[in-house]
Amino acid sequence: MKVRHYNIPIFIPELACPHQCVFCNQEKISGTDEAPKPEEISGIIDTWLSTIDTEISHVELAFFGGSFTGIPVNLQEEYLKEVLPYIESGEIKGIRLSTRPDYINQDILDLLKKYGVTSIELGAQSLDKFVLKMAGRGHSTEDVKIAAKLINENGFELGLQMMLGLPFDTKEKSIYTAKKIIELGAKTTRIYPTLVIDGTALGKQYKEGTYKAICLEDAIDWTKDIIMLFEDAKVTVLRTGLHPSEEFEDDKSLLAGPYHPSFKEMVMTEVWKDKLSNLMTDENDLRIFVNPSQVNFAVGYKAKNKTELLKTHNSVKVFGDDNLDKFDFYVGDNR
Numbered sequence: 001m002k003v004r005h006y007n008i009p010i011f012i013p014e015l016a017c018p019h020q021c022v023f024c025n026q027e028k029i030s031g032t033d034e035a036p037k038p039e040e041i042s043g044i045i046d047t048w049l050s051t052i053d054t055e056i057s058h059v060e061l062a063f064f065g066g067s068f069t070g071i072p073v074n075l076q077e078e079y080l081k082e083v084l085p086y087i088e089s090g091e092i093k094g095i096r097l098s099t100r101p102d103y104i105n106q107d108i109l110d111l112l113k114k115y116g117v118t119s120i121e122l123g124a125q126s127l128d129k130f131v132l133k134m135a136g137r138g139h140s141t142e143d144v145k146i147a148a149k150l151i152n153e154n155g156f157e158l159g160l161q162m163m164l165g166l167p168f169d170t171k172e173k174s175i176y177t178a179k180k181i182i183e184l185g186a187k188t189t190r191i192y193p194t195l196v197i198d199g200t201a202l203g204k205q206y207k208e209g210t211y212k213a214i215c216l217e218d219a220i221d222w223t224k225d226i227i228m229l230f231e232d233a234k235v236t237v238l239r240t241g242l243h244p245s246e247e248f249e250d251d252k253s254l255l256a257g258p259y260h261p262s263f264k265e266m267v268m269t270e271v272w273k274d275k276l277s278n279l280m281t282d283e284n285d286l287r288i289f290v291n292p293s294q295v296n297f298a299v300g301y302k303a304k305n306k307t308e309l310l311k312t313h314n315s316v317k318v319f320g321d322d323n324l325d326k327f328d329f330y331v332g333d334n335r
């Protein structure tokens with residue numbers, strides 16, 4: 001039986017964060033004003049667990065949205081204590097959290113280990129020194145390297161998140177960042193194209209004309225190449241782009257940037273466009289077999305890839321084959 005994975009997300013937005021990264025307005029990004037109080041955590045967990053069959057599921061809890069290890073240690077412990085009974089009962093298998101590279105040290109890792117934290121994601125954003133400096137992160141690329149090493153040495157799963165299109169970023173620099181993330185031993189990553197949100201320093205730069213946002217086509221092109229690098233290195237890409245959010249659909253807070261509710265689908269369409277561009281077959285009626293998770297991407301966003309193939313083939317059908325790895329495919333015959 002296939003095990004289903006669930007993350008119970010708990011957003012802790014900009015709680016006690018003294019930094020102001022140029023792109024960040026936590027309130028707008030998470031769509032949440034306040035962090036839940038520690039005593040509210042068990043209620044949130046129970047609500048989620050009531051909808052999940054934990055016998056056949058792998059459930060984790062995720063503290064996201066801010067820098068968890070930047071909040072006071074006693075408060076971290078209060079949050080973690082609330083989750084501990086569920087870890088001990090086996091209903092929750094582990095805790096993931098996100099934080100800043102400069103909020104990691106041995107004492108912090110000892111505390112996290114004690115309460116069942118299994119995965120730590122760091123907002124690396126860029127490993128190009130100048131891009132990172134201009135992003136106003138307030139930490140260095142060296143901080144990322146030191147924290148990554150410590151996290152790996154202590155047996156946690158390391159995640160390193162990156163952004164594309166920060167001030168002074170280029171495709172080459174973002175590919176360099178991806179390669180460094182691989183070198184640093186990350187097991188997971190998230191790729192966030194930079195969005196310009198009102199009320200941020202970047203929003204101000206954009207309005208003043210000193211920052212130009214990366215366009216959607218470039219964001220798709222950069223992300224496509226970066227995804228394939230991660231794929232080859234077996235680094236799992238947990239997310240590309242932000243969650244489609246009503247905040248951005250209706251609100252005027254998004255000033256510019258490559259936001260699209262189907263961003264991931266558009267990126268994967270281009271990945272498959274590359275793969276299918278040199279098909280060596282003279283079949284008129286094309287039957288392409290891919291992993292079931294890839295059928296929609298192979299067909300393409302708004303059937304873009306299928307339409308392209310129909311220029312040279314009478315018919316095109318894409319089928320799922322469970323035996324195939326994620327990016328493998330074959331062309332079957334028409335019998």
Ligand code: SF4
Binds near residue numbers: 014017018020
């Ligand atoms: S992105 Fe920067 S400003 Fe925003 S919460 Fe994280 S560290 Fe603080």
